[in-house]
Amino acid sequence: xxxxxxxxxxxxxxxxxxxxxxxxxxxxxxxxxxxxxxxxxxxxxxxxxxxxxxxxxxxxxxxxxxxxxxxxxxxxxxxxxxxxxxxxxxxxxxxxxxxxxxxxxxxxxxxxxxxxxxxxxxxxxxxxxxxxxxxxxxxxxxxxxxxxxxxxxxxxxxxxxxxxxxxxxxxxxxxxxxxxxxxxxxxxxxxxxxxxxxxxxxxxxxxxxxxxxxxxxxxxxxx
Amino acid sequence: xxxxxxxxxxxxxxxxxxxxxxxxxxxxxxxxxxxxxxxxxxxxxxxxxxxxxxxxxxxxxxxxxxxxxxxxxxxxxxxxxxxxxxxxxxxxxxxxxxxxxxxxxxxxxxxxxxxxxxxxxxxxxxxxxxxxxxxxxxxxxxxxxxxxxxxxxxxxxxxxxxxxxxxxxxxxxxxxxxxxxxxxxxxxxxxxxxxxxxxxxxxxxxxxxxxxxxxxxxxxxxx
DNA sequence: TCATTGCAGTTTGTATACAGTGTGCGAATT
DNA sequence: AATTCGCACACTGTATACAAACTGCAATGA
Numbered sequence: 209x210x211x212x213x214x215x216x217x218x219x220x221x222x223x224x225x226x227x228x229x230x231x232x233x234x235x236x237x238x239x240x241x242x243x244x245x246x247x248x249x250x251x252x253x254x255x256x257x258x259x260x261x262x263x264x265x266x267x268x269x270x271x272x273x274x275x276x277x278x279x280x281x282x283x284x285x286x287x288x289x290x291x292x293x294x295x296x297x298x299x300x301x302x303x304x305x306x307x308x309x310x311x312x313x314x315x316x317x318x319x320x321x322x323x324x325x326x327x328x329x330x331x332x333x334x335x336x337x338x339x340x341x342x343x344x345x346x347x348x349x350x351x352x353x354x355x356x357x358x359x360x361x362x363x364x365x366x367x368x369x370x371x372x373x374x375x376x377x378x379x380x381x382x383x384x385x386x387x388x389x390x391x392x393x394x395x396x397x398x399x400x401x402x403x404x405x406x407x408x409x410x411x412x413x414x415x416x417x418x419x420x421x422x423x424x425x426x427x428x429x430x431x
Numbered sequence: 432x433x434x435x436x437x438x439x440x441x442x443x444x445x446x447x448x449x450x451x452x453x454x455x456x457x458x459x460x461x462x463x464x465x466x467x468x469x470x471x472x473x474x475x476x477x478x479x480x481x482x483x484x485x486x487x488x489x490x491x492x493x494x495x496x497x498x499x500x501x502x503x504x505x506x507x508x509x510x511x512x513x514x515x516x517x518x519x520x521x522x523x524x525x526x527x528x529x530x531x532x533x534x535x536x537x538x539x540x541x542x543x544x545x546x547x548x549x550x551x552x553x554x555x556x557x558x559x560x561x562x563x564x565x566x567x568x569x570x571x572x573x574x575x576x577x578x579x580x581x582x583x584x585x586x587x588x589x590x591x592x593x594x595x596x597x598x599x600x601x602x603x604x605x606x607x608x609x610x611x612x613x614x615x616x617x618x619x620x621x622x623x624x625x626x627x628x629x630x631x632x633x634x635x636x637x638x639x640x641x642x643x644x645x646x647x648x649x650x651x652x653x654x
Numbered sequence: 655t656c657a658t659t660g661c662a663g664t665t666t667g668t669a670t671a672c673a674g675t676g677t678g679c680g681a682a683t684t
Numbered sequence: 685a686a687t688t689c690g691c692a693c694a695c696t697g698t699a700t701a702c703a704a705a706c707t708g709c710a711a712t713g714a
Contacts (some may be wrong), residue, residue, distance in 0.1 A: 214667065214668090215667080215668070216667085216668090239694095239695075239696095240695080240696070240697095241694090241695070241696090249668075249669085250668060250669045250670070251669090251696090251697095252475065252667080252668055252669075252670095253667080253668065255479070255696090255697085256478070256479065256482055256667095259479055259482050259483065260482065260486065263483065263486030263487075264486075271675090271676085271696095272674085272675050272676055272695080272696055272697080273675095273676070273677090273695085273696080274695070274696060284576070284577055287575055287576070287577045287578060288577055291577065291578060291581070294517065294518070294521060295517070298517060352510055353507070353510070354507055354510045354511055354514065354588075355510060355514060358514070358581060358584075361581075365577075437697065437698090438697080438698070439697085439698090462665075462666095463665075463666070463667095464664090464665070464666090472698075472699085473698060473699045473700070474666090474667095474699090475697080475698055475699075475700095476697085476698065478666090478667085479697095494666095494705090494706090495665075495666055495667080495704085495705050495706055496665085496666080496705095496706070496707090497665070497666060655714100656713105656714090657712105657713090657714085658711100658712080658713080658714095659710100659711085659712075659713095660709105660710090660711085660712095661708105661709090661710085661711100662707105662708095662709090662710100663706105663707085663708090663709100664705105664706085664707080664708100665704105665705085665706080665707095666703105666704085666705075666706085667702105667703090667704080667705090668701100668702085668703085668704100669700105669701085669702075669703095670699105670700085670701075670702095671698100671699085671700075671701090672697105672698085672699080672700095673696105673697090673698085673699095674695105674696085674697085674698100675694105675695090675696080675697095676693105676694090676695080676696090677692105677693085677694080677695095678691105678692095678693085678694100679690105679691095679692090679693100680689105680690090680691090680692105681688100681689085681690085681691100682687105682688085682689075682690095683686105683687085683688080683689090684685100684686090684687085684688100
C-alpha cells in the first residue's frame with residue numbers, strides 16, 4: 209500500500225496483471241530466474257513480488273520448489289462470492305445512508321465512461337478496472353476502509369475467473385444494466401432493493417463462472 | 432501459509448509475537464540492520480518478514496525510510512470488530528448446522544485446557560492462542576476456509592489491543608464464561624442465541640478496548 | 655534570529671555470489 | 685524389465701557488497 213514504487217512493486221503489479229489476465233494457468237511454476245531476466249532485475253525484487261502475490265492468494269510457495277500460481281476449486285469460488293455478497297451488501301447499506309450528490313455524480317461519471325469504452329469495443333482489462341472503480345465509488349461513502357480493503361482482496365482472488373466468464377459469455381451488457389439499476393436505486397435511497405439487486409448481481413456472476421468451469425472440466429474429461 | 436520454515440518465516444513469526452506482545456509501540460521504526468543482528472541473519476529474510484507483516488497490517492513501509500509499526504485509530508478498531516461480528520456470526524451459523532460430537536468434544540477440550548492454564552496463573556500470550564484455538568474449533572465445521580482466513584486476519588490486526596485490554600482490565604473470566612455459554616448453545620443447536628451471544632461477546636470486548644484507549648488519550652493530554 | 659544550502663552519516667533497496675536442497679536421468683542390480 | 689541408487693544439474697534461499705536516497709547538523713547568508 210505504500211505510495212512509492214520500488215522495483216519489487218513494479219514487478220508485483222505487472223505480474224499480478226499477467227496472472228489475472230490468464231497468461232499463466234493455475235499450477236504453473238514461476239521461476240524466479242526467468243522472471244528476473246524478463247524484468248531485467250535481480251531475483252530479490254522478484255522474490256518480494258512473489259511474496260506479495262502470495263499474501264494476495266494468487267501464488268503459493270512450496271519448500272525449495274518456489275512459487276506456483278494457485279487455482280481455485282469451485283467450492284472456494286462459491287465461498288468467495290458468498291463473502292462478497294455478505295460484505296458488499298453490508299457496505300452498500302452503510303454507503304446509501306450518507307450518499308451525497310457528489311458521490312452519485314462520481315459513480316455516474318465512471319459508469320458513463322465505461323459505457324463509452326464498451327461501445328467503442330473496449331477490452332477486458334479495462335472492464336475489470338471500470339467495474340472495480342464503479343463499485344468502489346458506490347461504496348466509498350460508507351467510510352469503511354478496512355471493509356473495502358477486504359472486498360478488494362476478494363475481488364483480486366476471483367478476478368481471473370470473472371475475466372474468464374466475460375471472455376466466454378456475453379455477460380458484460382447485463383452487468384452494465386445492473387450497474388445502472390444499482391445507481392438508480394442508490395439515488396432513490398432504497399437500500400433494501402439495492403442490496404437485493406447487488407446480491408443477485410454477484411450470485412449470477414458466480415453461477416456463470418461455475419457453469420463455465422464445470423463445462424470445461426467435462427470437456428477435458430472426454431478429450 | 433507454506434508449511435516449511437524459512438529464516439524469513441521464523442523472523443516473521445517471532446517479530447509478529449513481539450509486536451502483538453507490545454514490545455514495539457505504534458509508529459516505532461523497525462531497522463532492518465538491527466533486526467538482522469538480533470536474529471543473526473542477513474537483511475534479506477528480515478525484509479521478507481517485514482513484507483509479510485505489512486500484508487498482515489502490522490507494519491507499514493515508507494519510501495526509503497523502512498518499516499514502521501502501525502497504530503489503529505478508534506474508528507478502525509470499531510470497524511474491525513464490526514467486521515468480526517459480521518463474519519464470525521456468519522460462520523458460526525454455518526458451523527452449528529453440521530456440528531458433530533467430535534467437534535464439540537474438541538472445542539470442549541480446548542476450553543478445559545484453557546481453564547486449567549488460567550487457574551494456574553497462565554499469562555496473556557497463552558490466552559491469545561487458546562482464545563483463537565477455541566473460536567477456530569467452533570468455526571471449523573462450517574468448512575469455509577477462506578472465511579476463516581479472513582477472520583484470522585482481522586484477529587491478527589486487533590490482537591494487540593485485545594491483549595492490552597486483558598492486561599489492564601479483568602475481562603478474562605467473563606470471556607471464559609461466555610465461551611462456555613457459546614459451547615453450550617452450540618451443543619443445543621440454537622444458532623440464533625449463539626450468534627447473539629457471540630455478537631455481544633465481541634462488541635463488549637470492543638467497547639472495553641475503546642474505553643481504555645480513550646482513557647489513555649485523556650491521560651496523555653493532561654500529563 | 656531564522657531560513658537555506660551543503661555535506662557527512664546512516665539506512666534502505668537491489669545486484670551479485672554462494673551454499674544447500676530438490677529433481678530427473680542414467681547406470682547398476684535383481 | 686523393473687526398481688533402486690547415485691550423480692549431475694537446476695533452482696531456491698540467504699549472505700555479502702554496493703549504489704541511491706533520506707536525515708540531521710553545521711555553516712552560510714539575509
